[in-house]
Amino acid sequence: MIFWRKVWDARAAKRAYALPVYPVSTIFVHHGATMAPLNLEDADGDGIPDNEEAIWRSYQRYHMDTRGWSDIAYNFGVGQSGTILAGRGWKKQGGATGSPEDRKSLSICAIGNFEKQQPTDEMVDAIVGWIKKGIKNGHITPNPIIKGHKDKPYGTSCPGQNLYAKLPAIREAVAPKEPTEEAVLAQIKGLRSKIKVLRAPIKVLKARIASLYEQINDTP
Ligand SMILES: [Zn+2]
Numbered sequence: 001m002i003f004w005r006k007v008w009d010a011r012a013a014k015r016a017y018a019l020p021v022y023p024v025s026t027i028f029v030h031h032g033a034t035m036a037p038l039n040l041e042d043a044d045g046d047g048i049p050d051n052e053e054a055i056w057r058s059y060q061r062y063h064m065d066t067r068g069w070s071d072i073a074y075n076f077g078v079g080q081s082g083t084i085l086a087g088r089g090w091k092k093q094g095g096a097t098g099s100p101e102d103r104k105s106l107s108i109c110a111i112g113n114f115e116k117q118q119p120t121d122e123m124v125d126a127i128v129g130w131i132k133k134g135i136k137n138g139h140i141t142p143n144p145i146i147k148g149h150k151d152k153p154y155g156t157s158c159p160g161q162n163l164y165a166k167l168p169a170i171r172e173a174v175a176p177k178e179p180t181e182e183a184v185l186a187q188i189k190g191l192r193s194k195i196k197v198l199r200a201p202i203k204v205l206k207a208r209i210a211s212l213y214e215q216i217n218d219t220p
Contacts, residue, residue, distance in 0.1 A: 002084040002130075007046055008053050010086070011060060013071035017093040021104035025141040027131055028107045029167060030074065030096055030149045031159035032059055036112040038080040038120055052079035052111050059109070060087075069095055074109040076130060082122030084130050085111075090139045097152060106140065114160025124166050128173040135174075146171050 032055065039051045046053070056079075060072035073095040074087035087109070088094050096107035108127055110119060134140035148167055149158035179187075 001047070001082075002086065003046070003048050004086045005089075008048060008056055008085055010057075010072070011064065013088070014064070015070040016088065019091055019093045019103065019106075022091060023134075023139050023141050024104055024106050024144070026101065026105035026145045026147060027140065028097060028101070028105050028147050028149055029127065029159045029163065029170070030107055030109040031114045031163055032077075032109055032111055033113045033115070033158070033160070034058070034111070035117065036080060037117070040081055048083055048085065049079060049081050052077075052081060052083055052085070055111050056085050063095075073107070075106045077109045077111055078123055078126045078130070079111045080117075080120045080123050082120070082126040084126055090134070090137075097149060097154065099152065099154075101152070106134070110159055110163055112160075114163035115157055116160070117162065119163045119166060124170065128170055131170075131174050143176055144174070146174065 034055050036051055036055055040049050041051070042048065043050055044053075056072075056077050059074070059077075063069045063073050064071065072087045075089060075092065075094045075096075076087050077085040079085070087107075090106070094102050094105075094107045096102065096109070097105075108130065110123060110127070112119070112123075131140060131144065131146070135142055135144070146167060148164045150156050150164065
């Protein structure tokens, strides 16, 4: 489930830029490197586990106040609970790699330290689900490239070895599936009946032409 900025009391961005390349064809997976064990306690009752919300807000504070950036760097966050948190959101340029690739990609930051922790199935499923939703809604091109931050030569361990190890499964789950034999046969059957329908008026036209020729030939 997605929680937009007002739910987690995001501060307003100082500046925002539209992604110049849109829809994007690349997704970067990051982690925040803060230990965040699964804890569903939600004292303020807003639906977001308190520890995930507190850490997410701390990232925005750190990025804006310490690093001097315009906003939290990531487009989206995801917790161990499977909760999705809006960062800059869709259509906005992020700053998570600090490279020109930010201009044509979206970033998803996993809340936790996955060099040490294991990501939950809920977290992995949420990443897959969110990317699929992005494809369905036209924010991401079909069959996108899904990278870990450490795939780029930045000298980072992000998103941590344990989450990095899940990227092949995430790619596999997002990739378009080969249609089954049944689906292909059904499609052929449908096309055949369409051809039949299209052939009917051609038959009529052919007969009409033949009779016109006859008339011409009969004319003295
Ligand atoms: Zn990163």
